[in-house]
Amino acid sequence: MPEALWISFAFALGLLVRSLGLPPLVGYLAAGFLLSSVSAVTGLAIEATDALNHIAHLGVLLLLFTVGLKLKLKSIVSPEVIGGSLLHFGITCAIFTPGLYLLMDLAWPTALMLAVALSFSSTVLAAKVLESKRELRAFHGRVAIGILIMQDLIALVVMSLAAGQTPSHWALVVFGLPLLRPLLFRLLDASGHDELLVLLGLLAALVLGGFGFESVGLSSELGALVFGAMLAKHPRSQELSKSLWSVKEVFLVGFFLQIGIGGLPDNEAMVFALIATLVLPLKGILFFFLLLLFRLRARSGFLSALALTNYSEFGLIVASVALPDWLVPLAISVALSFLISAPLNRFAHVIYERYGSGLSRYEGQRHHPDEQPLSLGNTRVLIMGMGRTGTAAYDWIQPQEAELMGLDSDPAKAAKHQREGRNVVFADAEDASFWNGLHMPEVHSVILALGDIEAKLIAARMLRKLGFRGYIVAHTMYADEAHQIREAGANDAYLTMNETGVALASHIMNRADEQPD
Structure with missing residues (x-):
């Protein structure tokens, strides 16, 4: 039964690769190629069935939908996203x-x-790497995802031209999709918290x-992303x-298995x-310098470029339409x-910490809004991470301590807090340049409400490295992480x-001393 082989090989190699400190998806890819090799040696018919192809496609759609849930479309319409993606596409094709x-x-x-x-x-x-590090909403994560969305749109145009087809005239209906947002919001409110x-x-x-998108001649991947983005502003x-x-x-396991099972290559x-x-x-280097051209700091440009230094499953989709002989x-x-x-993205912050001083020499004189504060002024209590936990802590402390500041790695979230009257600024605790030269003379207490364990560890270490002798407190879900x-x-x-x-x-x-109602 092929399903039993897929699951067994994927689990075994995923577990092995994870034990080596690599993302399990590398193991899933290896499992696919190993299954293809076993098929070639033994003569067993192990191939990507319609069921596996369908599961893989559903996994990609769900991933793009969840990416859309964390996006705000206005963040995509920016010079670094539009200019960076178009220039990179043109230069790459020209070379x-x-x-x-x-x-x-x-x-x-x-x-x-x-x-x-x-x-x-x-x-x-x-998206998988950024999501695993909880960096989808960080500035460099949003730039990378924005560029990927632009690339997907370019791919859709290329596929349409290569296939000699144009979308159905019904595709114009998609421009009216924002009118569905109130209905979708109501459905989300009425769905409860369980299987619905x-x-x-x-x-x-x-x-x-x-x-829906496929039926009008558009990409189903784009449709999943669009509907996710339509729900992104809902509180739930x-x-x-x-x-x-x-x-x-x-479902995504099926996607990575599908790539490997596709067949063993010949010499050509x-x-x-x-x-x-x-x-x-060269692809990553080009992205890095293009993003610096749009005034990003070296760290943001490096992390975005590293996330984009790979080839795309969308390239396979384009090839299936225009160059089927080149799929393998x-x-x-x-x-x-x-x-x-x-693995490079897994250690992206460590790599930049080692080589960041050299890369920062290529920065321009004028910086982008991803610039971070150099001084915390008269701040006495600092909250790092302004999600639900950090916000609750801020609101509880504020009436008792006026000199309070919150930091968050999402510029949009920091701006939202500012509009609501909180003293919150953009800063990324995992950015070594944030800590270099940071002046915080009055701070006596720090709350680490960051979502990622690595960010908490880096923040705690850097605070002590700066000579901070005040009180540092954090929260976590697991006892072993608390010890770390x-x-x-x-x-x-x-x-x-x-x-x-x-x-x-x-x-x-x-x-206890009050009378019950």
């Missing part, structure tokens, strides 16, 4: 086309379409977005994203994949780029659920 023509002895149209396919970066991998919420997510991502959008998490993760395919892998760093070579190129990109945070320099690290129980009990004890 890769003659290079492939000369090196591979290809016809000009074939070389051009291959260059187009290699110009795209992987939405699936970048999951079904609503599947309805929006797969039926309305996927099947993140709850919806979390409810779909396990379904999405399981391996030569092509090797050339594509060797020039992969492109699949090998995509897989090799994943094997390189995934204390080891990094925090005075205390409390378990979130334990503190919730203590807070509830305190309400009871405070009313």
